[in-house]
Every structure is written in structure tokens, then in C-alpha cells.
Amino acid sequence: MDQSEFGQFVAALWERQGWQTQVKNDDGRTFVAVQRPNGGEEGLLWAIPDGEVGGQQVQQFAKLCQQYEVSESAIVTAGTVSDHAEKVSQGSGVELLDGEGVARILKQKEWTDLAEEYGDGGANAEAETGGATSDGDGSPLDQLRAVGDRLGSKLSAALGGTSVPAKPAVAVVLVVALLAAGVLSGVSIPFLGGGGGPVSAESVSPANSTTTLSVAWNARVTDTIDPDESDGKAYPAPRGKQFVLVKMRINNTGDAKTPLKKSAFKLRTANRTYGHQPLAEHEGFIDFPISPNQRYVGWLAFAVPEGSSGTLIYDQNATGTPVTVEFTRDSSIDVNVSQR
Known part of the structure; x- marks a missing residue:
């Protein structure tokens, strides 16, 4: 998946959990603003399609989420997470989900259709707006856009200088292969059901x-x-x-x-x-x-x-x-x- 497709894939994954989503792109980075229906708790996801997530990225993202008082936050990647990132994430409020974790979720929830849809580049216009429809002021999508604008402002300043190390991407076809092999087991989706964990x-x-x-x-x-x-x-x-x-x-x-x-x-x-x-x-x-x-x-x-x-x-x-x-x-x- 490219940057845009992976962001839409992550948004779709959270929609399956009952969140409203909006994909936001900022200076080569992709974020997904999420919110519970009817103005419930808000969250921000940083969708990174490949490479290794490092501790510095976790620190900068945690600072951003604290600045905007985001109740839930996670970095989701199809790549890997460094040991330093794992250590920094403990107590920071930022949860981490790597490529193997994504694969386990798709297997447990029987949602492999998502990997097939977005892995084939089949993202559609509906995914770009989180599957919601706008019917004027106050609609779920309009409310979510307001959340996205608030969370997304000054992203460049807050995350300035961040880059994703260039490493081979973990392709979704590999995810599907791991699922078929049946070698992956239990994992929890960050803030499934709200509240930061299972x-x-x-x-x-x-x-x-x-x-x-x-x-x-x-x-x-x-x-x-x-x-x-x-x-x-x-x-x-x-x-x-x-x-x-x-x-x-x-x-x-x-x-x-x-x-x-x-x-x-x-x-x-x-x-x-x-x-x-x-x-x-x-x-x-x-x-x-x-x-x-x-x-x-x-x-x-x-x-x-x-x-x-x-x-x-x-x-x-x-x-x-x-x-x-x-x-x-x-x-x-x-x-x-x-x-x-």
C-alpha cells in the first residue's frame, strides 16, 4: 500500500470497531482522526505504511496528542516497531500496532477482506470520508471534520523533522500469507471499545x-x-x-x-x-x-x-x-x- 491507501485502510479498520473516521494528510504524513458517534471520545492515529517506528516518533506524537488533549492515540504501521519505541510508549498514552499485530487482528476478526480491498488499491471515495455522509451542519461527518481540523492544526510544527527510516515495506500480501499459514495469534486493537485497551x-x-x-x-x-x-x-x-x-x-x-x-x-x-x-x-x-x-x-x-x-x-x-x-x-x- 502507498501512504494514502494505508491511511484509508487504517480508517476502515477503526470503522469496523464503531468509530467515525477522517483521513488527514500533512506534509507526507497520514493521520486518521477518529471519534465515537454522537460527539463521544476522540482519538488520533498516525498511519505509517512501512519502515520501523522509532522512539523519537513516539515522543513527538505523544507531545502532539497531549497538546490537543486527545483521549486516545496510536501509531499503526504495516512495518515494525523498535525496542526503543516500545519502551517510550509505556506510560506515554500512545499505543503501538505493528504489521504482525494488524495481521492478527484481521485473522481474529475475520476481516481479511480489508487487506484484499486496500492491498489491491481498491480504495474508493467513501473510504476517504470514513464511510459517513454529510447532510448539512451537525451531521456526523461535519462534526468529525471539526474534530479533524482541531486535531490536525499545526501538525507540521508539532512533528517537524520527523521522518520514517527507509526500510522494505511489509506488503499486505505478506499479511494475508501469514493469516493463511495460521501462525499468528491473539492481539488487541488499540482502544477497542474506547478507553485505551481491552x-x-x-x-x-x-x-x-x-x-x-x-x-x-x-x-x-x-x-x-x-x-x-x-x-x-x-x-x-x-x-x-x-x-x-x-x-x-x-x-x-x-x-x-x-x-x-x-x-x-x-x-x-x-x-x-x-x-x-x-x-x-x-x-x-x-x-x-x-x-x-x-x-x-x-x-x-x-x-x-x-x-x-x-x-x-x-x-x-x-x-x-x-x-x-x-x-x-x-x-x-x-x-x-x-x-x-
Whole structure:
């Protein structure tokens, strides 16, 4: 695919997830502005058809998205992602999806028709406007164009000097071949369903609750957790599984002290509910009684099957004390393994 075709392909991929899209070209770069219907959350994608995405590109794109307060952001490429880019992306809010990841998505969702359509250069005029139609002021497309104009202004200045290293393109025909071979498995589409990853949360409010915990949280999926880069120790996910790292800022907004236990926070997938995954020599969450107006920051890791989606829940039985828990996703929280 050339630059324009790949941008339209990425837009079509997000449309399949229920987003409205608009492709924007800026000085040889292609961006896709996305928005949930009815004025919902907004996102910006940088579509790079080939080469290797580097850490500098991630840093510059993250700066741009922070400048315009974009709630969701991702770099999507048919090429590869450097180790430095992966490292920089952690906690930056920018998710990365490489060529193999795109292939896995197409296989899992049975959307290989997209690769065939755009790989053959079959992009049509409808794709250029994200499949939406304009019927005057206030239509979905008109609203989306306004979003695109706002997010797209000053792109050249914000990303000045960025270039994509010249490396052989990963052709879509290779993607299709990998799919046919059946060698690729589970991956998550960045901010599928909104909210920055394949994780949601479920607030609870028992009738006899004695206090309220306000939990701001964010999450990301990773294959390895490295709490201390200086000690040479890292924790790879078990075979066939991935880590879901959840960072939480907890505030007791009630009038009573209540036990705060890591065992109460669990991740529920379609098949089962998982407790946190202990990591030897490293604790991201400490059990203690949290007082009214007291705040606490902690993180938990859950090991779940690759490709799983999950819901963060609070188990009332873990403490024996009924508590109202209000979960709010905050995409500005850096999902790292510090207590800041």
C-alpha cells in the first residue's frame, strides 16, 4: 500500500470497531482522526505504511496528542516497531500496532477482506470520508471534520523533522500469507471499545455500604514487567498469556475507615475471573486500612490468556466490608510500576 491507501485502510479498520473516521494528510504524513458517534471520545492515529517506528516518533506524537488533549492515540504501521519505541510508549498514552499485530487482528476478526480491498488499491471515495455522509451542519461527518481540523492544526510544527527510516515495506500480501499459514495469534486493537485497551471496569454500590472508594485507573497490555531496570530482573508473562498492568489512584471519599486489599481487585474475562499475579521481590499494592480523604496509588498485574478482553471488578467478599466503588478511567495516568 502507498501512504494514502494505508491511511484509508487504517480508517476502515477503526470503522469496523464503531468509530467515525477522517483521513488527514500533512506534509507526507497520514493521520486518521477518529471519534465515537454522537460527539463521544476522540482519538488520533498516525498511519505509517512501512519502515520501523522509532522512539523519537513516539515522543513527538505523544507531545502532539497531549497538546490537543486527545483521549486516545496510536501509531499503526504495516512495518515494525523498535525496542526503543516500545519502551517510550509505556506510560506515554500512545499505543503501538505493528504489521504482525494488524495481521492478527484481521485473522481474529475475520476481516481479511480489508487487506484484499486496500492491498489491491481498491480504495474508493467513501473510504476517504470514513464511510459517513454529510447532510448539512451537525451531521456526523461535519462534526468529525471539526474534530479533524482541531486535531490536525499545526501538525507540521508539532512533528517537524520527523521522518520514517527507509526500510522494505511489509506488503499486505505478506499479511494475508501469514493469516493463511495460521501462525499468528491473539492481539488487541488499540482502544477497542474506547478507553485505551481491552479493559473496562464495573462500579459497584451495595445497599449496605459503609463508605466509598473513588478509583481512577488506567491499564495496558504487556508481555514483560520490569519494575527495576537497574537490577537485571524482569518478569515475562507465562506461556500463552499476557500481563494486564493496571495503575490505580484510590481515594476514600466516604466517612469511615475501610480495609484496602489487593485481593479485592480482580479481572474478569469471558471465561473466568483472575486475581492479581504476584511478582517475587516486588509489590505494587500494599494492604492497609484507608481512612476518609486518604489517597493511595498502586498497581496490580493480571496474567490472562493472550487476546483476552477483561473487566476490572471489586470483590466485596475479599474484605467482608460492603464498600461502594466508583471506577473512572483516566487515560492521563502513566501505567508504570512506580508508586507516583
